Amino acid sequence: MTSLDDLPIRDDLRGKSPYGAPQKVVPVALNVNENTHPIPEDVAHDIVARVAAAIIGLNRYPDREFTELRTALAAYLGHGLDPAQIWAANGSNEVLQHLLQAFGGPGRRALGFAPTYSMYTLLSAGTGTEWIAAGRDDEYELSPETAVAAIREHDPGVVFLCAPNNPTGTPLSIETIRAVADEARGIVIVDEAYHEFADPGTPSALTLLPGHPRLVVSRTMSKAFAFAGARVGYLAADPALTDALRLVRLPYHLSALTQAAALGALAHSGEMLAMVDEIRAQRERIFDELARLGFHPYRSGSNFVLFGGVDDPHAVFEALLEQGILIRDIGLPNSLRVTAGTETETTAFLEAIAAFAPGRPGSDGPNRMAS
Ligand SMILES: *Cc1c(COP(=O)(O)O)cnc(C)c1O
Secondary structure (H helix, E strand, C coil), X not given: CCCHHHCCCCHHHCCCCCXXXXXXXXXXXXXXXXXXXXXCHHHHHHHHHXXXXXXXXXXXXXXXXXXXXXXXHHHHHCCCCCXXXXXXXXXXXXXXXXXXXXXXXXXXXXXXXXXXXXXXXXHHHHCCCEEEXXXXXXXXXXXXXXXXXXXXXXCCCEEEEECCCCCCCCCCCHHHHHHHHHHCCCEEEEECCCHHHCCCCCCCHHHHCCCCCCEEEEEECCCCCCCHHHCCEXXXXXXXXXXXXXXXXXXXXXXXXXXXXXXXXXXXXHHHCCCXXXXXXXXXXXXXXXXXXXXXXXXXCCCEEEEECCCCHHHHHHHHHHCCEECECCCCCCCEEEECCCHHXXXXXXXXXXXXXXXXXXXXXXXXXXX
């Protein structure tokens, strides 16, 4: 059999690994930050009706400009946004790829603050963009000073700010975002994939769009909106910036079925987002309980919690998996990440993880408090 090494693959892709969060069928799947609540049935019926109607017209290409969808997304985001400021694609990963295709590329640098979303690195590699991993402050926080120093040092063409940050959950202050948007000469992408889970009152980077024509705010329907399987991501930016993305997208990249389904979900945004408060409550429960057990949970503004104080993350990951609970080992020392699920799923996780509490007699590690 031929192996990858035998193929004339691009030199800059040789030896790289694809995105690969395990996909396993388990009773409690808390590994990729999905909304674990299913779509309400009446919403599902409306989406089915809209998709069914769209099927009759599948002999024609879909609306290349997805005008109705942009209008609905602008209305959902508010902030006085015009549909011309909206762009969408098959998941925000494709939106980010469009941005790198248009503004990254050979000879250009993209900068992010590690540890951060692994797809930034992979999308940079795929577009021939050099990836620069700048550092964070203690506890994975990112102050305006630290962020601006990295921008001054590297002068990147594209900056990724993940707010709140995946995989750490860390909220990012609007002050840091503003400082970066003011300092950077390149495109500044604020990835707000988890914004709906932030504490109420947390300002969005959308508030900074006026006066910052190179600022991009990226969102997704995959997380709070409980629509991961449909693949819909979008952004808001200056109309000139969204216009640039027409140069790199494939023609008719958003299928008529995707557009119909997304419009159906957006027509019921209240119901689709109804579980967000409950999920936030489960996240807080996870944080409090892990701290009580002696783990070291990090501050989270998302629907997941990263926690340290795990002596052997791989062993704990496997032990939980044996009990049908899938969480995420993201390769950070002594740390694991868990998504806030339903109350029942969260309880299952908390009961299982208690057996590995630091210092607990019989746990496989030395007696010590979380650092
Ligand atoms: C999940 C996630 C996304 C969303 O990806 P989709 O392609 O929209 O499903 C984007 N950014 C971050 C940081 C994420 O964690």
